[in-house]
Amino acid sequence: MDLGLANAKAVVIGAAQGIGRAIAEGFAQEKAEVLLVDRAASVFETAKQIAADHSVPASSFVADVVDPTAVQRCADDIEARCGRIDHVVFAVAIGSGQFGFPFLNVAPENWEPVLRVNLLGAVHVAHAFGPKLIATGGGTMLFLSSVAGQIGSQTDPPYSASKAALINFAQCVAKDLAAHNIRVNTLCPGMVKTALNRSVWEAWHRQQPPDRQQSYEDWAGEKVRKVIPLGRWQEPEDIANMAVFLASNRARNVTGQTINVDGGFVMHW
Ligand SMILES: NC(=O)c1ccc[n+]([C@@H]2O[C@H](COP(=O)([O-])OP(=O)(O)OC[C@H]3O[C@@H](n4cnc5c(N)ncnc54)[C@H](O)[C@@H]3O)[C@@H](O)[C@H]2O)c1
Incomplete structure (x- = not known):
């Protein structure tokens, strides 16, 4: 299926590794120009690799989404580099690093860093890149949320709440920007095997007495079998496939939606 994304300019924030990296690769496979942003300097290496593997222009920028000035500078630099911006993906998130069951395990002060990155980071990105997309005359924004934002996950309440808020914020942005195409x-x-996913296990593992401890593979494997009807992990490429489809004109009537690529984990009716 030709998604018509060749030569589009796609910005992926949180692209050094994990799902963000896979999404940048997904755009590159469609021959889009990709612009990778992350707070980790390893994003330079990731961009080099993607350019070499897919023969597309790929550049990298270091910015921390918590800092609105840095995000604005990054958006300006990207626009100066490629003239216009068509697609923006926000794939950044952190967890609290605490095992939050019950929620009393997570001290109130552990909430703030999570909300700063996962929610305010997304707000900074929307403020910096929204006007650029308006100037282009149309485009897409995609925010990576989580099934945890829809079901009140008992593993990390600050993460879960930040993801619910992100869904709500994205709906506001969708309504506001619809008139600009x-x-x-x-x-x-x-469930995707990434550093973030593993950090949830690490927080759980630290709190268990020795006789209840399990390896990441056993702990997460059990969870996947129990809560995912299809009974399998999601791969980063599964998420990337949906991300590029949503950016394409094939999804031209899809906006303000919360789309689960979760093996059936969440089913609304
Ligand atoms: N892995 C999963 O099972 C899973 C499940 C549901 C949702 N998600 C969501 O998918 C997205 C990607 O997660 P992942 O699993 O690939 O995580 P990851 O930890 O592998 O990647 C996150 C990236 O964000 C970057 N980052 C973190 N804080 C930043 C900041 N302040 N400024 C700029 N960059 C920053 C990191 O350096 C990293 O490259 C997140 O929004 C996450 O909530 C993941």
């Missing part, structure tokens, strides 16, 4: 959606992965 800009579509805005949230994409919710279920």
Whole structure:
């Protein structure tokens, strides 16, 4: 299926590794120009690799989404580099690093860093890149949320709440920008083997007595079998496939939606 994304300019924030990296690769496979942003300097290496693997222009920028000035500078630099911006993906998130069951395990002061990155980071990105998409005359924004934002996950309440707030914020942005031909959606992965996913296990593991401890593979494997009807992990490429589809004109009537790529983890009716 030709998604018509060749030569489009796609910005992926949180692209050094994990799902963001896979999404940048997904755009590159469609021959879009990709602009990778992350707070980790390893984003330079990731961009080099993607350019070499897919023969597309790929550049990298270091910025921390918590800092609105840095995000604005980054958006200006990207616009100066490629003239216009068509698609923006926000794939950044952190967890609290605490095992939050019950929620009393997570001290109130552990909430703030999570909300700063996962929610305010997205707000900074929307403020910096929204006007650029308006100037382009149309485009898309995609925010990576989570199934945890829809079901009140008991593992990390600050993370879960930040993801619910992100879904709500994305709906506001979708309504506001629709008149500018800009579509805005949230994409919710279920269980993907990444550093972030593993950090949830680490927080759990630290709190268990020795006789209850399990390896990451056993702990997460059990969870996947129990809560995911399809009984399998989601791969970063599964999320990337949906991300590029949503950016394409094939999804031209999809906006303000929360789309789960989760093996059936969440089913609304
Ligand atoms: N892995 C999963 O099972 C899973 C499930 C549901 C949702 N998600 C969502 O998918 C998205 C990607 O997660 P992932 O699993 O690939 O995580 P990851 O930890 O592998 O990647 C996150 C990236 O964000 C970057 N980052 C973190 N804080 C930043 C900041 N302040 N400024 C700029 N960059 C920053 C990191 O350096 C990293 O490259 C997140 O929104 C996450 O909530 C993941």
